[in-house]
Amino acid sequence: MSDAQPERYLVMGATGAQGGAVLRRLTALGRTAVGISRGAASGAAGSSVASRAVDLADRAGLCRAFEGVTRVAASLPLVYEAEVAAGYAANLVHAARETGVRRLVFNTNLPVPPAPTGYPAFETRRLAEEALMASGLPVTVLRPPLYLDNLFGPGHAPALVNDGVLAFPLPESLPVSWMSLEDMAAATVAALEGADELVGGALRVGGAEAVTGPRLAAVFEEVLGREVRFHSMDPHDFEAAVSAVLGPELGAGIAGGYHWARAAADDSSFTADPDSVEKHLGIRLTPLRQWIAAQPWNQWAHSGS
Numbered sequence: 001m002s003d004a005q006p007e008r009y010l011v012m013g014a015t016g017a018q019g020g021a022v023l024r025r026l027t028a029l030g031r032t033a034v035g036i037s038r039g040a041a042s043g044a045a046g047s048s049v050a051s052r053a054v055d056l057a058d059r060a061g062l063c064r065a066f067e068g069v070t071r072v073a074a075s076l077p078l079v080y081e082a083e084v085a086a087g088y089a090a091n092l093v094h095a096a097r098e099t100g101v102r103r104l105v106f107n108t109n110l111p112v113p114p115a116p117t118g119y120p121a122f123e124t125r126r127l128a129e130e131a132l133m134a135s136g137l138p139v140t141v142l143r144p145p146l147y148l149d150n151l152f153g154p155g156h157a158p159a160l161v162n163d164g165v166l167a168f169p170l171p172e173s174l175p176v177s178w179m180s181l182e183d184m185a186a187a188t189v190a191a192l193e194g195a196d197e198l199v200g201g202a203l204r205v206g207g208a209e210a211v212t213g214p215r216l217a218a219v220f221e222e223v224l225g226r227e228v229r230f231h232s233m234d235p236h237d238f239e240a241a242v243s244a245v246l247g248p249e250l251g252a253g254i255a256g257g258y259h260w261a262r263a264a265a266d267d268s269s270f271t272a273d274p275d276s277v278e279k280h281l282g283i284r285l286t287p288l289r290q291w292i293a294a295q296p297w298n299q300w301a302h303s304g305s
């Protein structure tokens with residue numbers, strides 16, 4: 001590949017929340033970008049570009065989608081079977097090698113705790129991260145904590161808005177560097193375009209503040225101007241609620257991270273040093289208050305909780 005080759009970005013999971021945010025940021029910056037997901041979509045996730053239909057299981061299809069691509073924002077979808085995740089990672093490595101990408105940023109979707117946990121939510125990401133790091137490709141790994149945007153979703157926002165209850169399946173005392181999807185997209189693009197020193201590194205990223213559940217509720221209380229209390233949900237109840245919507249396999253996969261958080265001695269995996277994130281990536285993280293104030297919470301008023 002010559003340096004004269006025009007830059008062309010590819011975003012995986014482009015119709016999903018995380019990939020969509022990256023695609024919107026890239027197009028807002030005027031970059032030439034294409035999104036991929038299994039279903040083709042025009043204007044993927046509110047961006048102005050189309051998403052091409054490619055299944056990560058289809059190696060040849062993935063190679064075709066990678067033609068002419070120079071930078072890749074990679075992530076895995078909701079998949080918790082080790083073999084499937086390993087297959088997707090192997091196909092990604094193969095397609096990226098064939099194309100000769102200049103930079104690949106892998107979003108692990110969740111933290112990757114330092115020692116094996118036994119939970120597929122973390123271990124499928126660990127195995128993909130290791131495959132990418134061992135590939136010789138110019139890879140940067142970003143490990144986010146939890147997204148603030150979860151709290152604006154149907155599983156959490158109605159109770160917050162209508163009952164003043166911030167319910168989440170985490171221990172009260174666990175600090176979390178809640179991060180917005182927009183900040184994660186900014187971090188991803190910064191890593192895609194940043195200094196070569198970022199290559200080969202795995203960076204824990206997060207939002208502007210690390211807070212416990214009750215502290216987060218207190219910030220909501222200040223901004224929304226109403227009483228808000230934190231409720232530490234039992235991860236089993238959370239799993240049952242998710243399973244009722246997505247089925248038991250995905251329910252168990254998603255809830256696994258919360259079962260681990262409840263039992264683990266490690267209380268640092270869900271945090272990241274904001275100064276270090278800003279310094280390494282050259283971005284400004286959004287203060288919690290600012291993010292909360294910017295969401296149209298009234299949309300959830302009286303919609304049932």
Ligand SMILES: NC(=O)c1ccc[n+]([C@@H]2O[C@H](COP(=O)([O-])OP(=O)(O)OC[C@H]3O[C@@H](n4cnc5c(N)ncnc54)[C@H](OP(=O)(O)O)[C@@H]3O)[C@@H](O)[C@H]2O)c1
Pocket residue numbers: 012013014015016017018019036037038039040054055056057076077078079109110144145146147148150254
């Ligand atoms: N840290 C956090 O707070 C947080 C929050 C949410 C999710 N997550 C994690 O992020 C991961 C993704 O979840 P998500 O909710 O973001 O998923 P999502 O919104 O459903 O997005 C997944 C994206 O990948 C695409 N996709 C799915 N299977 C694919 C395949 N085989 N080949 C190609 N594209 C495929 C989907 O589109 P198609 O269906 O059209 O293919 C979609 O664009 C999960 O591990 C989840 O646990 C973390």
